Structure formats: C-alpha cells, structure tokens
Amino acid sequence: ELKNMNSFRNVQAALEFEVRRQRDLLLEKDKVIQQTLLWNPDTGKTEPMRGKEDAHDYRYFPCPDLIPVEIDEQWIEEIREGLPELPDQKRQRFIDEFSLPDYDAIILTESKELADYFEAAVEVCPQPKKVSNWMMTELLRELKGAEIDQCLVLPNQLGSLLNMVEEGIISGKIAKTVFNDMLESGKDPEQIVKDKNLVQVSDESELLALVREIIEQNPTQAEEFRGGKTKVMGFFIGQLMQKTKGKANPKLANQLFNQELSG
The missing domain is CATH 1.10.10.410 (Arc Repressor Mutant, subunit A)
Structure with a gap:
C-alpha cells in the first residue's frame, strides 16, 4: 500500500520504483514484506510507515447480520442460459456464419443496434460482405457518429438497394446517388429510381x-x-x-x- 500519492507522476514513479525494488528482493530470494509505504518524491524512493501482516490489522470482522450464501450450480446455469448474446459471441458468430473478416465483425458489433441492422439487411440481401461494405463506408460515413436508430434508411431498404445493383437494375454509381436521396427522404429505393428515371440502360x-x-x-x-x-x-x-x-x-x-x- 502506497501513501502520499498527490499526482499521477508520483503514482507512476512510485510504482516503477516498487517494481524494481520487489523484483530485486525476489531475485535475491528475500521476502517482500506486506506493509504501508510512504513515497518520498525528494529521494525518489518509498519508505516504510507500518507493517500490515494480517486481516486483523485492518480491523476486519464478519457481520453477524449477513448469513452465508450458497449458490446452486443449476441456478447459475439457468441464469447463464437466459443471458442475451454477448458482444464477443456475436462477433465470432458473424465471422463463422457470415464469413466476415475480423475487422468487419468488430465494427458491426460495436453496438447491438448496429449488429441488428446488419442482420436485418442481410435477410433482404443475402450477401453479407456486400452489406458490410456499404454499412462501413456509405452508411457509417453519412451518420457521422450518430446512432443507427437515427438513420432514415431502414435495413430492409438498404438490402433492397443492394439487390437492385446485383440484379443490374441500377449501377453502383447510381446506387450511391439513390442512397443519398434515401438518407434525406427515407423513401424506398424502388420509388426513387422510378421517380428519377434512374433505371440502368441494359438494352x-x-x-x-x-x-x-x-x-x-x-x-x-x-x-x-x-x-x-x-x-x-x-x-x-x-x-x-x-x-x-x-x-x-x-x-x-x-x-x-x-x-x-x-x-
């Protein structure tokens, strides 16, 4: 235990000194004594204040009003099974199920809302990598740090837009124009393409x-x-x-x- 820590610089210096001191003691096969130390910034060393050997030195004592608690293993398992999918689990599932690179999976699972958006879009456009690319470039760039639930483009609309590119109805370049319109209006991509006569010329x-x-x-x-x-x-x-x-x-x-x- 270190006392007289009045700045972050002193904390760092004291810890570094103690690392060296205790390492040297252990290398010499000496015992590291449990004690309260005072940091002396003038000498750059710690100095012993008092020994602290056992719990009674800290005046610990059991509270008579607290009864022992025994936790049943079955109850622990029931709680564990009831937990939602945790971020690390979701990240690994995205890698395994959707064949996404680690980087994509990390970005898309930064929040539950973002991960849910991705999965909803993939249900409409079953091309996970393409959906991921659009979300990480076009979508997140336009959000500029805002939450995904503030976006006017719904996940099914993004999926539909990407399907239109895949089917050759519009080009990738036109898709970006349509997407920008969707961000402002919230309209379906099919409606925007129809209204602005943006169907790709494939004749x-x-x-x-x-x-x-x-x-x-x-x-x-x-x-x-x-x-x-x-x-x-x-x-x-x-x-x-x-x-x-x-x-x-x-x-x-x-x-x-x-x-x-x-x-």
Missing part, C-alpha cells in the same frame, strides 16, 4: 448504337486502344456515361467497346 441495341457513334467520333483514341493502350477504355466508358447520364450498364458497355474496337 444491347441501344448501347451498341452509342458505342459505335463514340468510336466514330474519336478515331485517335480508337487507334490508341487497338495499338495496346487499354487504359483508353476509361475514356470511352466516360463518354458513354455522359451520353446516358451515368445509366449505361458498365459491364455490357465494356463488352461492347471491346467487341467493336477489336473488330
């Missing part, structure tokens, strides 16, 4: 006509691509996105440009 004949037009208008870039400068593809995709206001199916667009430029 091959429509895109093919635009692809041919863009190639014809940019012969220099077309020759560069044919000459091996594949990075020029980004330029062509950008031109197509401008013409379709970002609604062209990027996968189909890449396929059509490669087809036409290789022909």
